[in-house]
Amino acid sequence: MRLLDIGEVSRQAGVPASALRYYEEIGLISSVARRGLRRQFEPDVLLQLALISMGKAAGFSLGDISAMFGRDGKPDLPRKDMHDRANELDRQILELTALRDTLRHVADCPAPSHMECPTFMRLVDLAGKRRRKGIKVRLKTLD
């Protein structure tokens, strides 16, 4: 059972066959044979698909991903770019944290309007500052 046909890959990877065909079309993966009309894949493709899925979850475009782990799974992207991406992820994690805190606050805050709640305003303000770092910030202490 050396090769997997597309249906099996689809089932095992949880990726629709149409998406697999699309990935092949754009050169992200490749099938190695046909059985009749059916594409046959090497089992390796499952790992590639895991990578692709990871990359997507991290916010990379398919183009980026194919630059990182090309058709043969070897990385093309310079290390620096990868570090940049990782740093961007750090930033993104901070955003998520701020949003989470804001959300929790919003859920619990007794103030009639959030616009009037200093805690809320502070959270939003901080988030805003992070996003446009480098821009001069004028914060009035609200609490």
Add this chain to the structure above:
Amino acid sequence: MRLLDIGEVSRQAGVPASALRYYEEIGLISSVARRGLRRQFEPDVLLQLALISMGKAAGFSLGDISAMFGRDGKPDLPRKDMHDRANELDRQILELTALRDTLRHVADCPAPSHMECPTFMRLVDLAGKRRRKGIKVRLKTLD
């Protein structure tokens, strides 16, 4: 200087006027008057836009965001839903952290092919398991 017209909002928030019109069209923000043809906004809209920007940076769709902080910037969602969101964010943060670590590893790993690096394989494997447990991450490339 009670109301801001669209150009001023655009400048202050750093959001193109076309996007503001779009946001109004889909009910995410609203203008309160016109001066001639020009939309006039209450200054509050700047805060709403900060929230929207936060949500976007955190990977939420405009639909999600409008469910969180409706048209007037006041949350529409029941408290429980907000807490659920917050918890989901917590899991998402963990996942992003793992992805970041993987990426950093990829950038630094000396192995000729990632497929041959045990550390890498373990990370991918873990990520895959996490995702399969039902964690959905939908993030887009940041602006």
Add this chain to the structure above:
DNA sequence: TTACGAATTGAAGCCAACTTGAGGTCAAGC
């Protein structure tokens, strides 16, 4: 008062990443 620039509208366009549909092919099981 006239020109200018900033805004208006609605429709169309754009990109990524797929999905859907119609019509065709084929390997395997009965």
Add this chain to the structure above:
DNA sequence: GCTTGACCTCAAGTTGGCTTCAATTCGTAA
């Protein structure tokens, strides 16, 4: 040998989040 159903191709459609465009309307400065 025929049916079945999984697959094929190619084109067109979809979604989200805008942008761009042409034609038009204003408010303001000169």
